[in-house]
Amino acid sequence: MGKILMKGNEAIGEAAIRAGCLNYFAYPITPQSEVAEYLAKRMPEVGGVFLQGESEVAVGYMLFGAAGAGERVFTTSSSPGISLMSEAISYIAAAQLPVVFVNIIRGGPGLGGILPSQGDYFQATKGGGHGDYHLLVLAPASVQETAEMVMMAFPLAEKYRNPVMILGDGLIGQMMEPVEFPEQLRTAPSDKSGWATSGMATRGSRQRNLVKSLFLDPEALNNQNLLLKSKYDQMRREEVRYEAYNLDGDYRVLIVSYGTMSRVCRTAVDNLKAEGLEVGLLRPQTLFPFPLEAIRAAAGGPACQAVISIEMSMGQMVEDVERAVCGIRPVHWYGKCGGDVPTPEEVMDVVRGLLDGDR
Amino acid sequence: MQSEVKFAGFGGQGILLSAKILAHAALEEGHEVVWIPSYGPEMRGGTAYCTVVIGDRPIGSPIIKNPRHLIAMNRPSLEKFAATVKPGGIILINANLIPIGSGRDDVTDLVVPVNDLAAEAGNLRAANLVALAAFVARSGIVGFDILRRCVEEEFAAKPRTLPVNMAALEKGRQAAAG
Incomplete structure (x- = not known):
């Protein structure tokens, strides 16, 4: 497959499919609605799930559920939509679930405007949701790099069992550039049998897996946060680009x-x-x-x-x-x-x- | 060397599509290319514009204030953007909707009655292709054969439109030569 001309938003959709992600849950918002448009057509072609939630809040917890069950899953949105998902993002990070988020930023705060902005830097890198967590945040500068980072995001999310965010802006989503996808269609998903609630019978295991973010015991919660911190420290050592x-x-x-x-x-x-x-x-x-x-x-x-x-x-x-x-x-x-x-x-x-x- | 072509007109005149076809042709010729729409709260019948940047090395800024060339499909577009074109560029003026010139002596006005020529080719809606063909023929920015091939590919799902589209390209090419 040679270079083809694609909008950034379309390339995001295609790259996710080629990364082996067959679950896309989202709610439309400018300037990234072409991702949903593209995947509404493409997901059925490859046997995947395209699901438009009733709101971004719902989408956030659909992602939690699917990732908890061991599925590769992702969403795309733009600034106000990411704010609505932020509660779930905190829960997803706490429960150590690999989910890929794409934020094609529009102007803010509030409803702001629909043109390109980078005003969600703090939200993406410092929080958004509550508690001591981080997303691994990738920032592409071209359509080709956007596609590559989307494909990279899924294995990274699984390596760290942590949500990964692609942070673009309206222009990255809207402009067309030549893009070339690798020939192989899938990257092999990681082994999730140690933690995913995929069914004991399916796994052939007697071990009960539990996905949760509630730790009422102070020592247990502190240990959980130390565990999360050790992952963020490993990212600091290994993932700087x-x-x-x-x-x-x-x-x-x-x-x-x-x-x-x-x-x-x-x-x-x-x-x-x-x-x-x-x-x-x-x-x-x-x-x-x-x-x-x-x-x-x-x-x-x-x-x-x-x-x-x-x-x-x-x-x-x-x-x-x-x-x-x-x-x-x-x-x-x-x-x-x-x-x-x-x-x-x-x-x-x-x-x-x-x-x-x-x- | 980098060239920027701004396409501007009413929403519905096929601005984004003709720009995409040029971008595709440039890609086929092995150039670096970016297609940047003016996405915003535009409405049908409002203004639409789109810039195609063609270069021989990776393209930096996608924000272009001064394009090398302009294809103006209506009068507000010419009035708004004529002054921004770099000296030495081409300004294609749709004579059917624009009774004035660019007013510049350091650019080439390429005045083409694109609506009339599209109607002669068989469909007024092909006006964008007439303008694109005239511009490509005059500027040589991509080869004309590649342009034809990209138009064929773009409309591959609508083979019935092929004769009209090819006729529109030919009308534009002749207008640029004459």
Whole structure:
């Protein structure tokens, strides 16, 4: 199969099927409704389940149930829909269930707007639901990478028995780019017989499996949280992913940016290079775990004078960038979040402004 | 080298589809390509626009304020976007709905009565293909044979439309040459 032209939202649907996920429960919301449209047609073709729930709240617990029974399952939504699912996401993380969530972010807060935004960074990386849990958060910047990350998300969710979220924005969902899927149609699901409530007869086991999130005994709950923490620490060690761009020369400014925004920044870096100004770009591909060490090392570049987080939000990722840089360089922020994505020219002006008085 | 083509017109004029066909043709020629719709709270009969970016290396920003070329299917589109086109570009003007020119001396106005030509080809709804064919023939942005093939593929499920669509492409090609 060669490259075909697909919308990001369609590629998400196809990638999930090719990852061997045959259960999709969702409720439509702009700007990601094409995923449901695509899978309403495709799931029956491959013998899968397409189910439109009565609300995102219901969908969240349908995911809990199916994952608890050992099925590969996923959903897609956009910001307000993810808020509605957040209670269930906390329960799913607590019960250690592998579920894949896709959030194609629209402008917020509240109903906000339907145009691209990155305003759900905090929600995705710091919580959303209650309690001490984390999602493993992947942030694609192209349709191809979106497809690859969706396919990667299912094995990762099963490796950690933890929900994984793909965090895109409206543009990632709506634009078309060439995409190539691997030839094989399935990745083998992991062995879930040790925990899934798939039926003792089915498993041929005398062991009762119990999926739960209630631990009334304080010591048991603390131990449960320590167990969850050990998984998040393992993610921090093993799953950090990022892309470095123009970071091997004497860059004077380091941009940290992800998703669609990082592509705008990449063009700005190219244009500034043509003007003789070297700027580096570090693009986190995982937002949790966050590439703290890589950013700190890049900020310490010999010619680097400033670091800036450029995001389609009012300054969310910048808090993690500050945490990474640890004060060794000044950290700035630039962003917009009405849906009007900053242009390369705006980014270039902002970067030049950081060096004003020093040129 | 990167080229951006903005398609603009009324909702219903086939803006998104003709842009998709160009993107497909560019992909078939081995280029990098991105198709970016103006998705928003648009209504039928409102404005629709879409940008196709074609390049030889991975495409960075999908946000294009200044396209190299413009295909304007109605007057509001020309008035809104003519000033944004980069110098040296082509502005295709649908003469049936736009009685004015771009007013620029640093771009090429390609004035084509696309509605009339589509009607001559057999269906007014093929106006988007007339405009696309005229633009492709003048700009050489993709090969004309590949364009024909991509139109055939796009309408593969509707083979009855093939003669009209091919006639529309030919009308557009001739208009660009003349």
